[in-house]
Amino acid sequence: MSIATRRRREVRDAILLVAPFLIIFGVFFLYPTYKVIALSFTDAPLIGEGNWIGLDNYIKLFNDRLFYTSVWNNFYFVLLTVIPTTIIALLIALAVGKLKGRVQALVLTLFFLPYVLPVSVVTMIWAWMLDFQFGILQPLIEAVTGKPVPVFKNPHWVMPMIAVVTVWWTNGFNVLLFIAGLRNIPDDLYEAAALDGATAWQRFWRVTWPLLWPITALVLTLQLILQLKLFDQVYLLSNGGPFNSSYVVLMQMYREAFQLNNGGYASAIAMVLFGIIVIVSVLQFQLLRIGGRRR
Amino acid sequence: MTAKQGRNITFAALVLIAAAIWIFPLYWALTTSLRSESRIVSDAGVWIDELNFSAYIEVLSTSKLPMWYLNSVGTSVIITVIVLLTGMMCAYALSQLRFPGRKLLYLVVVASFMVPVPALYVAQFVLMSDLGLVNSWWGIILPQLIVPVVVIVYKQFFDAIPKEMREAVLLDGGGEFALLFKLYLPLNWGITAALAIITFISAWNNFFWPFLVVTSESMMTIPVGITQVNDSFGVFYARMMALALLAAAPVIIGYLIFQKRVTEAVMISAGVKG
Numbered sequence: 009m010s011i012a013t014r015r016r017r018e019v020r021d022a023i024l025l026v027a028p029f030l031i032i033f034g035v036f037f038l039y040p041t042y043k044v045i046a047l048s049f050t051d052a053p054l055i056g057e058g059n060w061i062g063l064d065n066y067i068k069l070f071n072d073r074l075f076y077t078s079v080w081n082n083f084y085f086v087l088l089t090v091i092p093t094t095i096i097a098l099l100i101a102l103a104v105g106k107l108k109g110r111v112q113a114l115v116l117t118l119f120f121l122p123y124v125l126p127v128s129v130v131t132m133i134w135a136w137m138l139d140f141q142f143g144i145l146q147p148l149i150e151a152v153t154g155k156p157v158p159v160f161k162n163p164h165w166v167m168p169m170i171a172v173v174t175v176w177w178t179n180g181f182n183v184l185l186f187i188a189g190l191r192n193i194p195d196d197l198y199e200a201a202a203l204d205g206a207t208a209w210q211r212f213w214r215v216t217w218p219l220l221w222p223i224t225a226l227v228l229t230l231q232l233i234l235q236l237k238l239f240d241q242v243y244l245l246s247n248g249g250p251f252n253s254s255y256v257v258l259m260q261m262y263r264e265a266f267q268l269n270n271g272g273y274a275s276a277i278a279m280v281l282f283g284i285i286v287i288v289s290v291l292q293f294q295l296l297r298i299g300g301r302r303r
Numbered sequence: 304m305t306a307k308q309g310r311n312i313t314f315a316a317l318v319l320i321a322a323a324i325w326i327f328p329l330y331w332a333l334t335t336s337l338r339s340e341s342r343i344v345s346d347a348g349v350w351i352d353e354l355n356f357s358a359y360i361e362v363l364s365t366s367k368l369p370m371w372y373l374n375s376v377g378t379s380v381i382i383t384v385i386v387l388l389t390g391m392m393c394a395y396a397l398s399q400l401r402f403p404g405r406k407l408l409y410l411v412v413v414a415s416f417m418v419p420v421p422a423l424y425v426a427q428f429v430l431m432s433d434l435g436l437v438n439s440w441w442g443i444i445l446p447q448l449i450v451p452v453v454v455i456v457y458k459q460f461f462d463a464i465p466k467e468m469r470e471a472v473l474l475d476g477g478g479e480f481a482l483l484f485k486l487y488l489p490l491n492w493g494i495t496a497a498l499a500i501i502t503f504i505s506a507w508n509n510f511f512w513p514f515l516v517v518t519s520e521s522m523m524t525i526p527v528g529i530t531q532v533n534d535s536f537g538v539f540y541a542r543m544m545a546l547a548l549l550a551a552a553p554v555i556i557g558y559l560i561f562q563k564r565v566t567e568a569v570m571i572s573a574g575v576k577g
Contacts, residue, residue: 133329
């Protein structure tokens with residue numbers, strides 16, 4: 009077989025192998041990406057043609073007070089979830105790492121289990137836990153505030169409580185990443201530190217923390233992007249209310265597209281969310297890199 | 304028993320208590336589901352002291368739960384098979400073959416990570432509607448077939464296989480497809496199982512997309528369907544919790560059986576070696 013035939017055959021096989029993925033990727037990902045950009049410059053309804061209106065949707069969006077409320081709520085939610093879940097996951101991973109054998113496996117299973125649940129199961133269980141009349145957590149809330157609180161109908165409680173539910177649901181993933189990171193730190197580093205007379209506190213800050221930093225940065229980045237995409241929990245627990253106090257960007261996109269039939273405007277909202285996620289993750293990546301270098 | 308052993312046992316006990324508190328909501332759902340509706344609102348004992356399955360029977364006989372199971376299993380299995388097969392083939396070509404546009408394709412796949420998928424839902428819904436696929440399995444399935452991480456993970460694992468092994472198969476007269484399915488796939492069953500599990504779980508648990516593309520109750524998947532019952536049951540807490548647990552049962556049982564694989568899969572999908 010000549011080299012030329014062989015080469016031709018390699019290219020032909022490659023095309024056959026890549027084609028199924030590429031067709032699906034092109035039709036259901038690249039085309040919608042193009043489409044959502046194109047739609048954002050039109051006044052199209054959800055289904056049907058629209059007219060090119062240039063930047064009007066974006067101008068309208070930047071004068072839309074509800075949009076600012078949504079963006080603010082998104083960032084408030086990020087604040088309530090990202091750093092707390094990172095700290096909680098790290099503490100759990102450190103504790104699990106100190107355990108052995110079956111106890112370790114059991115504890116890890118219990119902490120990880122919520123992560124595999126469908127979101128609507130999670131919200132149903134927590135809606136029952138926090139039920140205004142019969143919720144088992146209401147006595148606890150009563151002990152703090154003096155009276156039971158309908159948490160998902162209260163503008164001050166709604167976001168923090170959705171954050172609690174979200175951290176409970178997604179934390180297991182972060183625990184796993186930290187455990188993997190901790191296992192990759194060689195034991196002799198701790199032995200050497202112990203020989204030098206380092207206290208447990210010093211061992212953590214001088215050995216564990218700096219060597220774990222790549223994982224910590226990964227957890228922070230993944231969480232940030234994930235939590236900016238908040239929709240399911242809000243839709244299921246509070247539907248954006250009360251008084252828009254849990255209204256978030258994807259909620260607004262959903263309402264505009266599927267309830268108010270403004271496909272073009274909803275696409276502009278989607279584009280801005282895309283932009284926010286890109287900017288924030290690039291910024292965070294830079295910050296984390298600087299944070300990593302200083303150590 | 305030395306002082307150190309004592310400290311270790313105390314520590315283990317404390318962590319176990321913390322873990323028990325963490326999982327309490329799930330336990331409480333179970334307790335609630337096994338009680339009669341009248342007892343739930345009358346006393347607040349936390350122990351399972353009643354084994355009343357009437358809520359489960361009620362839920363299974365009055366809701367469309369069996370149908371939602373079928374829709375969830377069907378769509379999730381199809382998604383998993385197609386994602387793995389197409390991802391594996393593409394990754395093989397990217398890893399082992401030279402062809403024009405190879406670098407560009409890989410770059411696009413990696414870059415697609417940056418795009419928040421829900422931002423595409425409006426356009427994907429329009430597309431599904433144009434194709435007449437709203438309220439159908441394929442409407443649920445097609446947009447969920449984009450899982451670039453599968454391509455990237457497979458490529459990494461294929462890259463690590465020594466080139467000499469290829470030559471043996473090629474000398475036997477096998478082509479690229481034979482190489483992929485007789486050499487590269489069998490060498491990577493572990494990672495295939497892990498990727499299958501993580502793809503299946505995320506398809507099974509997806510809420511937002513099936514919620515948009517399905518409006519008829521008989522086409523719903525489990526996570527979407529149970530929210531409908533939720534509305535019609537009102538204040539029947541035992542039934543709601545029975546429903547939630549029945550909906551969660553397949554993933555909980557699956558996780559408990561394939562625990563090691565699931566944790567491995569989660570780590571691999573995040574690019575971390577366990």
